[in-house]
Amino acid sequence: MNLAEKLMQIDKGDFNKEKRKEITSKMLSDLFGEKTKITIQSVSPQTLLELSESGLDSEGNPIIRKTLETNSLIAAAAIVEPNLKDEELLKHLGVATPAMAALKLLKGEVNMVAAEVNKMAGFGISTEEIDEEIKN
Numbered sequence: 001m002n003l004a005e006k007l008m009q010i011d012k013g014d015f016n017k018e019k020r021k022e023i024t025s026k027m028l029s030d031l032f033g034e035k036t037k038i039t040i041q042s043v044s045p046q047t048l049l050e051l052s053e054s055g056l057d058s059e060g061n062p063i064i065r066k067t068l069e070t071n072s073l074i075a076a077a078a079i080v081e082p083n084l085k086d087e088e089l090l091k092h093l094g095v096a097t098p099a100m101a102a103l104k105l106l107k108g109e110v111n112m113v114a115a116e117v118n119k120m121a122g123f124g125i126s127t128e129e130i131d132e133e134i135k136n
Helices: 003-008 012-016 026-032 045-055 064-078 087-093 098-106 109-120 127-135
Strands: 020-024 037-041 079-081
Touching: 020 109, 026 098, 037 064, 037 109, 045 064, 064 079, 064 098, 064 109, 087 098, 098 109
Parallel strands: none
Antiparallel strands: 020 037, 037 079
């Protein structure tokens, strides 16, 4: 059976299925005094690229000072637990947007979350990583 035939045996909905992953947050773990995880879900590659554009100049080059802001937008789009869109949580944290909440709660960890979201979308994955994951 060739690869196209194998692909046609998979339910069409499986190609668009959202992935979820739990990530341990050191910032929140330190805050609560116990291991604390957040849950992220996959973001479409198109949405990810659109969010990433906010950190680029007119020539498409990254603006270093905007990296944290851009990564907080990506993290906010992906984090489902805690619900950063919850109005009461935003009010309690004293922030106006989910991205600001992500930055307030996770600080620099938004960079790690953004990296995981990129991996879930298929960006930045090497064939060696895939081979190692399949082997395990």
